Amino acid sequence: MEPGSHYFNQVELLVRILPLVARQDCFALKGGTAINLFVRDLPRLSVDIDLTYLPVHLRDAALPEMDAALRALQLELEKLLPGVRVTGTALAGTRYYHKIVAQLDVIQVKIEVSPVMRGIVEPPILMETSAQTRQTFGYVKVPVVAFNDLYAGKLCAALSRQHPRDLFDVAILLRNEGLTDALLEVFLVYLACGNKPIAEMLAPIEYDLDRYFVDEFAGMTREPVSVAMLHQSRQQLITELNQRLTNTHKQFLLSLKRGEPEWGLLNRPGIEQLPAIQWKLHNIRNMSRQKHQAALARLEKVLYS
Numbered sequence: 001m002e003p004g005s006h007y008f009n010q011v012e013l014l015v016r017i018l019p020l021v022a023r024q025d026c027f028a029l030k031g032g033t034a035i036n037l038f039v040r041d042l043p044r045l046s047v048d049i050d051l052t053y054l055p056v057h058l059r060d061a062a063l064p065e066m067d068a069a070l071r072a073l074q075l076e077l078e079k080l081l082p083g084v085r086v087t088g089t090a091l092a093g094t095r096y097y098h099k100i101v102a103q104l105d106v107i108q109v110k111i112e113v114s115p116v117m118r119g120i121v122e123p124p125i126l127m128e129t130s131a132q133t134r135q136t137f138g139y140v141k142v143p144v145v146a147f148n149d150l151y152a153g154k155l156c157a158a159l160s161r162q163h164p165r166d167l168f169d170v171a172i173l174l175r176n177e178g179l180t181d182a183l184l185e186v187f188l189v190y191l192a193c194g195n196k197p198i199a200e201m202l203a204p205i206e207y208d209l210d211r212y213f214v215d216e217f218a219g220m221t222r223e224p225v226s227v228a229m230l231h232q233s234r235q236q237l238i239t240e241l242n243q244r245l246t247n248t249h250k251q252f253l254l255s256l257k258r259g260e261p262e263w264g265l266l267n268r269p270g271i272e273q274l275p276a277i278q279w280k281l282h283n284i285r286n287m288s289r290q291k292h293q294a295a296l297a298r299l300e301k302v303l304y305s
Helices: 006-021 031-039 059-082 131-134 147-160 164-175 181-193 196-202 210-216 227-244 246-258 275-285 289-304
Strands: 027-030 048-053 085-090 096-102 107-113 123-129 141-144
Touching: 006 031, 006 059, 006 107, 006 141, 006 227, 027 031, 027 107, 027 147, 031 123, 031 141, 031 147, 031 164, 048 096, 059 096, 059 181, 096 181, 096 289, 123 210, 123 227, 123 246, 147 164, 147 196, 147 210, 147 227, 164 210, 164 227, 181 196, 181 227, 196 227, 196 246, 196 289, 210 227, 227 289, 246 289
Parallel strands: 027 141, 048 107
Antiparallel strands: 027 048, 085 096, 096 107, 123 141
16 A cells, blocks of 8 residues: 555545545445445555445436436546546447546546446445545545445455455454344345346355456555455355355245245335346246246255255
8 A cells, every 4th residue: 555556546536536426416435445445444445436326216217317427427527637538438238328437647547337236225324534544545525325235235246256355345344343134134135136146146156366366456455465364254254144144034035036025024125126126036037947946946055055
């Protein structure tokens, strides 16, 4: 985490961008930047701006609204930050932006919003940068998704892609607050929203961490971190999650996999309206009978083995 390093310079630009992001009130900050610059006291640098689109709107309404907000942000960044140039990327098959990249000389910061994971479980919170972040990079106040939404998404990311950054963030969670009952419930919602099969998430194939450690993680943290520590974090996460799932949790996941979710098994009213869950159900209900039965059997085996 050395001043003048590429990662450090990215965070300097990112912190200049965040106040302009906060003007787009359809978004809230999530991911590693929310965790490390706001919730935690800068244990590592974070160089991307990941956003949640807050309204639970249908896709045909949501995509133009996301696009309009990102294009407005693009104009403001180029107008108010001298030297910054912004390029946008449209969602495949559409003309609607879901990502923009701000560049100042050789420094880039990606700003991205998921077009599928729209809406949240708990209300967002207006947060200030943590003390160490303020001292190092400056003061910013932005809407951030609630703690349980934030870490539910992070747990899913850690299980899905197993990137060293995600496993590092999870390690700090497990050492501090741990997997509380409330977080576990919201995690199940995010698990139900994901595009990967639930069985694959709860019993993932373990990826090689060395591949990304040197190129996309080393030099980001305040304290030294080894690959072995991240391996331990991954194993602890998988073990604790599976140990903490109650029979009620398991029955909810199985009901979802059957295509007939029992919403009452989770104490989270309104989750059935989340577009990502509805898309998951759409895909489940359109599986062939043979594939559906095989997937259901696999999930049951993972949950009860």
